[in-house]
Amino acid sequence: MPSATKKGEPLERTRYAPKAHATLTDVEDGGGPASKKRRLGNGASFASQALQSQPSFTDVLERLKKEEETNATEAEGGADNWARPELSKIDPKRDTIIFQQIDVEEGVDGKGQFGIRMYGVTQASFQDEDIKPFIENLNVVGMNWIEVPAGQYRLIQGQSKRSNCQIELHMRYDAFISHPPEGAWQKIAPLRILSFDIECAGRKGIFPEAEKDPVIQIASMVTRNGEDKPFIRNIFTLNTCSHIVGSQVLSFKEEGTMLERWRDFIEEVDPDVVIGYNISNFDFPYLMDRAKALKANRFPYLGRLRNVKTEVKNTHFSSRAYGQRDSKETPLDGRLQMDLLQFMQREHKLRSYTLNSVCAQFLGEQKEDVHHSVITELQNGTPESRRRLAVYCLKDAYLPQRLMDKLMCFVNYTEMARVTGVPFNYLLSRGQSIKVLSQLFRKANSEGYVIPALKGEGSDEAYEGATVIEPSRGYYDRPIATLDFSSLYPSIMMAHNLCYTTLLDKATIDRLGLEKDVDYIQTPNNDFFAKSSRRKGLLPTILEDLISARKRAKADLKNEKDPFKKAVLDGRQLALKISANSVYGFTGATVGKLPCLAISSSVTAYGRQMIEKTKQEVEAEYCMANGHEFDAQVIYGDTDSVMVRFGPMDLAKVMALGSEAAELVTAKFIKPIKLEFEKVYWPYLLISKKRYAGLYWTKLEKWDKMDSKGIETVRRDNCRLVSTVIETSLHKLLIDRDTKAAESYVKQVISDLLQNKIDMSQLVITKALAKTDYTGKQAHVELAERMKQRDAGSAPALGDRVAYVIIKGIKGAAAYEKSEDPLYVLENNIPIDTKYYLENQLSKPLMRIFEPILGEKASSLLSGDHTRSIQIATPTVGGLMKFAVKTVTCLGCKTTLRANNSIPNGAVCNNCRPRISELYQKQIMNTSDLQVRFARLWTQCQRCQGSLHQDVLCTSKDCPIFYMRKKAQKDVEDANTVLERFDEEIW
Numbered sequence: 013m014p015s016a017t018k019k020g021e022p023l024e025r026t027r028y029a030p031k032a033h034a035t036l037t038d039v040e041d042g043g044g045p046a047s048k049k050r051r052l053g054n055g056a057s058f059a060s061q062a063l064q065s066q067p068s069f070t071d072v073l074e075r076l077k078k079e080e081e082t083n084a085t086e087a088e089g090g091a092d093n094w095a096r097p098e099l100s101k102i103d104p105k106r107d108t109i110i111f112q113q114i115d116v117e118e119g120v121d122g123k124g125q126f127g128i129r130m131y132g133v134t135q136a137s138f139q140d141e142d143i144k145p146f147i148e149n150l151n152v153v154g155m156n157w158i159e160v161p162a163g164q165y166r167l168i169q170g171q172s173k174r175s176n177c178q179i180e181l182h183m184r185y186d187a188f189i190s191h192p193p194e195g196a197w198q199k200i201a202p203l204r205i206l207s208f209d210i211e212c213a214g215r216k217g218i219f220p221e222a223e224k225d226p227v228i229q230i231a232s233m234v235t236r237n238g239e240d241k242p243f244i245r246n247i248f249t250l251n252t253c254s255h256i257v258g259s260q261v262l263s264f265k266e267e268g269t270m271l272e273r274w275r276d277f278i279e280e281v282d283p284d285v286v287i288g289y290n291i292s293n294f295d296f297p298y299l300m301d302r303a304k305a306l307k308a309n310r311f312p313y314l315g316r317l318r319n320v321k322t323e324v325k326n327t328h329f330s331s332r333a334y335g336q337r338d339s340k341e342t343p344l345d346g347r348l349q350m351d352l353l354q355f356m357q358r359e360h361k362l363r364s365y366t367l368n369s370v371c372a373q374f375l376g377e378q379k380e381d382v383h384h385s386v387i388t389e390l391q392n393g394t395p396e397s398r399r400r401l402a403v404y405c406l407k408d409a410y411l412p413q414r415l416m417d418k419l420m421c422f423v424n425y426t427e428m429a430r431v432t433g434v435p436f437n438y439l440l441s442r443g444q445s446i447k448v449l450s451q452l453f454r455k456a457n458s459e460g461y462v463i464p465a466l467k468g469e470g471s472d473e474a475y476e477g478a479t480v481i482e483p484s485r486g487y488y489d490r491p492i493a494t495l496d497f498s499s500l501y502p503s504i505m506m507a508h509n510l511c512y513t514t515l516l517d518k519a520t521i522d523r524l525g526l527e528k529d530v531d532y533i534q535t536p537n538n539d540f541f542a543k544s545s546r547r548k549g550l551l552p553t554i555l556e557d558l559i560s561a562r563k564r565a566k567a568d569l570k571n572e573k574d575p576f577k578k579a580v581l582d583g584r585q586l587a588l589k590i591s592a593n594s595v596y597g598f599t600g601a602t603v604g605k606l607p608c609l610a611i612s613s614s615v616t617a618y619g620r621q622m623i624e625k626t627k628q629e630v631e632a633e634y635c636m637a638n639g640h641e642f643d644a645q646v647i648y649g650d651t652d653s654v655m656v657r658f659g660p661m662d663l664a665k666v667m668a669l670g671s672e673a674a675e676l677v678t679a680k681f682i683k684p685i686k687l688e689f690e691k692v693y694w695p696y697l698l699i700s701k702k703r704y705a706g707l708y709w710t711k712l713e714k715w716d717k718m719d720s721k722g723i724e725t726v727r728r729d730n731c732r733l734v735s736t737v738i739e740t741s742l743h744k745l746l747i748d749r750d751t752k753a754a755e756s757y758v759k760q761v762i763s764d765l766l767q768n769k770i771d772m773s774q775l776v777i778t779k780a781l782a783k784t785d786y787t788g789k790q791a792h793v794e795l796a797e798r799m800k801q802r803d804a805g806s807a808p809a810l811g812d813r814v815a816y817v818i819i820k821g822i823k824g825a826a827a828y829e830k831s832e833d834p835l836y837v838l839e840n841n842i843p844i845d846t847k848y849y850l851e852n853q854l855s856k857p858l859m860r861i862f863e864p865i866l867g868e869k870a871s872s873l874l875s876g877d878h879t880r881s882i883q884i885a886t887p888t889v890g891g892l893m894k895f896a897v898k899t900v901t902c903l904g905c906k907t908t909l910r911a912n913n914s915i916p917n918g919a920v921c922n923n924c925r926p927r928i929s930e931l932y933q934k935q936i937m938n939t940s941d942l943q944v945r946f947a948r949l950w951t952q953c954q955r956c957q958g959s960l961h962q963d964v965l966c967t968s969k970d971c972p973i974f975y976m977r978k979k980a981q982k983d984v985e986d987a988n989t990v991l992e993r994f995d996e997e998i999w
């Protein structure tokens with residue numbers, strides 16, 4: 013007789029039981045019956061593939077150590093390597109000091125003298141200097157190189173030093189050379205970058221509070237800019253922690269001592285840049301508050317200035333581009349900061365900004381997510397469980413560095429600081445306008461202008477935006493050429509000399525007797541501007557500088573071979589492009605520092621005129637009346653581009669026509685306005701304004717990519733199923749060009765959905781519980797409240813992401829009443845409202861892409877035979893279930909088992925009993941398959957979390973594997989229950 017297989021990992025994390033997985037893992041290793049292939053769904057299989065190749069983080073640490081051994085570094089995690097190398101003696105009369113300045117601040121020194129303090133890093137020996145005071149920062153731009161000639165400075169030493177820098181010196185403001193970041197001065201010094209993460213032990217159901225909950229671990233990774241591996245890796249732990257290969261472990265009995273020792277570590281390592289994930293709003297404020305609560309008074313001195321206390325400030329940030337945001341800031345004198353979460357929120361539009369999901373997206377790796385209540389359990393366990401926590405924490409310190417390298421954020425921001433002149437630390441904490449303003453001030457200064465200090469009051473004045481040529485919706489199987497105005501708005505401003513300094517009013521024109529089109533122009537918006545022959549504007553000059561610098565950077569990029577230098581150049585050309593494009597927005601920002609709607613509305617008015625003119629010119633020239641094979645048609649135009657259907661099927665011909673048309677139209681406009689032919693879409697699906705998809709061709713041999721705009725692939729309030737279905741359908745339609753296959757794929761998915769065969773991870777919707785006082789009722793808020801009533805300990809707290817699915821409810825119930833915790837749904841077999849998913853999530857996006865192709869027939873995708881078969885799970889909880897009598901059926905013929913046709917609690921009816929061995933075999937096979945599947949997912953998670961010998965604790969709501977694992981576990985448990993029925997049988 014079989015004995016029931018042990019149940020696997022418990023469904024709730026509060027019932028965490030070590031070693032419970034052993035039996036199931038054995039199934040995989042022990043070569044149980046081969047598993048049948050089961051469909052995981054699209055997203056799932058991608059995720060699994062990615063995960064299987066992912067090494068555990070303990071492997072990563074070991075590899076880092078091994079690679080170091082060749083460099084003869086002895087100590088674990090770079091323990092003997094904290095401080096910067098000793099300096100050789102400096103002779104101010106003989107030695108010139110050259111350094112990359114990273115931070116400049118104004119201030120008054122100890123004697124009440126005004127000055128400017130500058131921090132930097134030399135290339136040769138990674139030393140820092142502190143120079144003060146300057147009265148004016150002459151031509152100093154963010155992150156550029158400074159040369160202090162020998163004999164021009166005085167070294168400050170011993171007790172007189174005011175900082176912890178290796179070199180501190182004093183000089184006159186005009187005695188240094190500031191090198192523009194060009195040519196050899198484009199390099200970036202080997203700055204020391206510290207990435208860190210902290211763990212706190214929270215109480216059940218309460219997000220950690222610094223007043224009460226201890227900091228239990230701090231992980232740090234230090235990397236030199238330009239290198240890809242951290243040369244210092246360590247973890248500070250409260251209480252003991254087992255050895256970790258590849259990382260130094262420093263254990264402390266007292267939390268206060270641990271914090272102060274970590275501060276000493278910062279002073280010794282002396283990082284130039286401090287990074288992490290959510291460090292601005294969580295780690296730094298928490299550390300500061302905790303140190304205060306513990307009276308660890310030596311702690312809050314993390315900057316480079318001696319005796320200057322580090323303090324947290326509340327900041328409010330408001331910008332048209334990024335919206336309103338309250339956040340915290342912890343300035344560290346002389347050190348740069350980069351919070352990768354803020355960077356992500358600013359630069360990328362994503363479904364979710366958890367570290368887990370950002371890493372999955374950009375690094376192709378999942379990261380386990382341990383709930384804060386589980387962290388406390390691990391901390392209160394053994395040195396081994398604390399080691400586990402430490403590895404988790406170390407990984408969280410390592411990932412921001414990897415993200416930074418991968419996304420080139422540091423290089424790109426450095427270049428942005430150099431291009432715009434603003435200090436690096438402003439780039440994340442301030443809006444766009446400061447960058448334009450900084451350039452404007454510099455230019456105005458050198459040209460002898462003064463800029464009025466206006467109060468950004470804001471006004472409701474609105475002006476007409478860009479033009480959109482009404483799209484001729486449809487599916488185009490002929491090549492569609494796209495003609496783009498390169499840098500449209502900057503080139504309009506340059507071509508027409510639009511600037512604050514050239515704006516004229518009627519009275520001035522009359523007074524000076526100016527002549528139209530000779531001395532000034534009138535814009536389509538009826539504003540007047542002096543022509544450049546009379547007075548060249550500041551903004552056009554700034555734009556010219558930016559654009560010619562970009563041209564140079566792009567040319568250098570082409571010739572550069574070194575990957576690091578290439579990255580710098582690419583960052584530079586990108587920064588230059590963004591800067592040029594933001595000048596127009598600056599003039600139109602009514603709440604900004606220097607709004608001038610005469611400029612911004614003239615720019616858009618010219619833009620609209622140009623798009624219209626382009627359409628007319630192209631359609632007038634390329635027509636059959638002029639001897640062309642077809643009449644060209646502009647099928648769509650938006651802001652700075654038009655899409656032209658020239659007619660021929662031949663790609664080469666269309667490309668040639670595109671280039672020719674671009675040249676023809678360019679000739680009709682004032683320089684430097686330029687229309688360019690860049691790409692062809694073929695085929696092209698034009699859905700509506702700002703929504704389209706197509707295959708993107710720039711060369712004849714092969715298409716470059718599938719491009720889509722405004723189509724549901726990243727919208728965060730959609731479940732994964734929507735993006736999976738839309739992406740796969742587009743692939744079939746545009747790449748395979750197989751409409752039939754796309755249709756049958758969609759029908760199959762809908763049929764699977766209605767029959768409950770879609771993996772639940774595809775149906776989960778997540779939303780952050782951002783505040784307590786939402787106005788309307790919302791699905792995630794209502795659910796959080798219900799979960800709190802069920803179990804306050806595991807319910808989502810403020811700031812957590814709430815994951816939910818929509819379940820079947822009473823007729824007419826609103827979606828917010830039908831949201832439910834996916835785990836609760838799994839455990840209790842609660843039926844999903846599949847119709848909701850079809851009607852509210854899938855139908856609109858599907859119709860959008862299929863209607864242009866199938867016309868009216870598209871609606872048949874949503875109804876028809878494939879929607880007839882519906883299967884609903886039988887819940888085990890809920891109102892009526894209290895009264896329901898559970899019927900048990902025969903495993904052979906499905907007859908209801910009763911006292912007169914079977915034995916109590918048995919598996920089969922009396923008729924099927926002769927087949928009992930066969931049915932038992934079948935059930936064993938089925939259970940085995942499910943066990944193998946569960947074991948696979950379990951092992952995947954173990955790999956992800958870094959150990960094949962420990963239980964999986966991760967509850968990452970952003971990871972599809974999480975729900976698959978939970979579902980697989982439930983399936984195994986159910987199958988075991990069925991198997992147990994054979995125990996009661998007569999054999």
Ligand code: SF4
Nearest residue numbers: 379953956966971974
């Ligand atoms: S569910 Fe598993 S695979 Fe996903 S993040 Fe957590 S541990 Fe990693």
